[in-house]
Amino acid sequence: xxxxxxxxxxxxxxxxxxxxxxxxxxxxxxxxxxxxxxxxxxxxxxxxxxxxxxxxxxxxxxxxxxxxxxxxxxxxxxxxxxxxxxxxxxxxxxxxxxxxxxxxxxxxxxxxxxxxxxxxxxxxxxxxxxxxxxxxxxxxxxxxxxxxxxxxxxxxxxxxxxxxxxxx
Numbered sequence: 322x323x324x325x326x327x328x329x330x331x332x333x334x335x336x337x338x339x340x341x342x343x344x345x346x347x348x349x350x351x352x353x354x355x356x357x358x359x360x361x362x363x364x365x366x367x368x369x370x371x372x373x374x375x376x377x378x379x380x381x382x383x384x385x386x387x388x389x390x391x392x393x394x395x396x397x398x399x400x401x402x403x404x405x406x407x408x409x410x411x412x413x414x415x416x417x418x419x420x421x422x423x424x425x426x427x428x429x430x431x432x433x434x435x436x437x438x439x440x441x442x443x444x445x446x447x448x449x450x451x452x453x454x455x456x457x458x459x460x461x462x463x464x465x466x467x468x469x470x471x472x473x474x475x476x477x478x479x480x481x482x483x484x485x486x487x488x489x
Contacts, residue, residue, distance in 0.1 A: 335376040343383050348391070356386035425486050432482035436475055443468055444475035 340357055347353035360382035364372065372378045433441050442461065446452040447468075454472070458465045 335379060339376070339380055339383065342380075343387065347387055348394075352387065352390055353383075356383045356390060359386050421486075425483070428483055428486065429479070432479045435482075436478060439463075440471045440475050440478075443471035444479075447472060 336357070340353060343353040343357060344350050347356065357379070360379055363382060364375070364378065433444065436444065439461065443457055443463075446457050446460070447454065452460070454465050454468045457463070458468045461468070463471075
């Protein structure tokens with residue numbers, strides 16, 4: 322019989338310690354055992370000699386599997402609208418709320434129009450188009466710090482212009 326390789330010995334040495342940790346964190350002992358078992362099977366199926374730190378790999382893999390297991394076990398409760406009480410119903414938009422929305426949208430457009438062009442462009446790319454600060458900096462040939470300053474300036478300006486629309 323051949324001797325286990327060094328990485329296998331390393332995770333075997335950590336098994337009982339890590340199992341104790343995960344047993345306390347898991348919802349049940351069986352969940353901890355299953356998560357560790359799945360992680361170990363993954364290590365053995367792959368080339369364990371490529372894993373630099375088997376203990377860390379086992380710890381992270383078990384943690385990830387426990388999180389995944391918890392997500393799959395968590396069930397979202399859904400109720401039909403007719404089973405909700407009157408106070409639990411979502412608000413329905415009336416003519417008044419539509420007018421308030423139009424005023425807020427106009428105020429935002431005006432606030433954006435008052436910003437300097439580069440500041441406005443940074444805000445739009447980040448908040449409305451979802452670009453990262455790094456992507457904006459590269460696209461506009463700016464430093465990341467300058468992008469952050471433009472965002473801060475835009476947010477401060479918009480807050481000053483729109484703060485009265487926020488309910489108390």
